[in-house]
Amino acid sequence: MAAEPTEPNSQPDFPPGSAINPAIPPATVARLILYARELGRLRREGESHVSSKLLGQLLSVSDAVVRRDVSHLGSMGQRGVGYEIVPLIRQIRQTMGTNLSWKVALIGAGSLGHALLRYRGFDEQGFQLVAAFDTDPAICSRSIGGVPILPLDQLETTIATEGVTLAILAVPVDAADAVAKRLAASGVAGILNFAPRTLQKFPGVCVVNVDLASELQQLSFAVVSQK
Numbered sequence: 001m002a003a004e005p006t007e008p009n010s011q012p013d014f015p016p017g018s019a020i021n022p023a024i025p026p027a028t029v030a031r032l033i034l035y036a037r038e039l040g041r042l043r044r045e046g047e048s049h050v051s052s053k054l055l056g057q058l059l060s061v062s063d064a065v066v067r068r069d070v071s072h073l074g075s076m077g078q079r080g081v082g083y084e085i086v087p088l089i090r091q092i093r094q095t096m097g098t099n100l101s102w103k104v105a106l107i108g109a110g111s112l113g114h115a116l117l118r119y120r121g122f123d124e125q126g127f128q129l130v131a132a133f134d135t136d137p138a139i140c141s142r143s144i145g146g147v148p149i150l151p152l153d154q155l156e157t158t159i160a161t162e163g164v165t166l167a168i169l170a171v172p173v174d175a176a177d178a179v180a181k182r183l184a185a186s187g188v189a190g191i192l193n194f195a196p197r198t199l200q201k202f203p204g205v206c207v208v209n210v211d212l213a214s215e216l217q218q219l220s221f222a223v224v225s226q227k
């Protein structure tokens, strides 16, 4: 079933690693996602509760930071007992919208697109890649990782019939704005943009930019800063 975004966003453009809900600071959103990953691991190991201290240690942050982050989710946890893991995971997933099932389309099935289509980890997080699109006839009519690659002229009809709400944009930079415009007009609510440019803004469409080069620059800055 197609999901509606829990909270339509009036600030559509977010930097790498940034937020879906602007009421929660981007750094907190990034940590909440990592808390959920660690909490899932603890649950699989048979734990039922976790302290803010342990959760902080797992992410190399203080227990005060954990408590402040978790306070954005409402009233969670009990003094001396810690957080109940299952309700905390549920609350994080609800806040992030990852408790919903999202249908996702990928545009641009080149080198990056191929790798993303082969990645098996999206499904378990509630992101179902239902179709990919490309302008290269040599790529179309194939399927990669079980996802059909369709010609771009089927974009609008497929988005409508499949109920696609999220798109991954992996086209060359010069094509990015035009494709984003078509996605917005088709009713897509969110775009994960890999193209190295700031997309034009479209009302009601959230954009999260992924830029590994700028992440590497942050890493190089962290390395030179600690010298």
Ligand SMILES: NC(=O)c1ccc[n+]([C@@H]2O[C@H](COP(=O)([O-])OP(=O)(O)OC[C@H]3O[C@@H](n4cnc5c(N)ncnc54)[C@H](O)[C@@H]3O)[C@@H](O)[C@H]2O)c1
Residues within 6 Å of the ligand: 107, 108, 109, 110, 111, 112, 113, 133, 134, 135, 136, 139, 152, 169, 170, 171, 172, 173, 175, 179, 193, 194, 195, 196, 210, 211, 212, 213
């Ligand atoms: N953010 C990052 O960290 C990161 C990393 C790698 C690549 N990128 C970016 O991702 C994009 C894709 O990179 P790549 O290495 O896969 O490139 P690529 O050339 O291998 O693939 C691009 C694909 O897009 C298709 N395409 C071209 N115009 C299109 C359109 N209008 N509609 C649909 N498909 C179209 C091409 O046929 C090709 O298959 C580029 O913009 C690149 O800069 C970003």
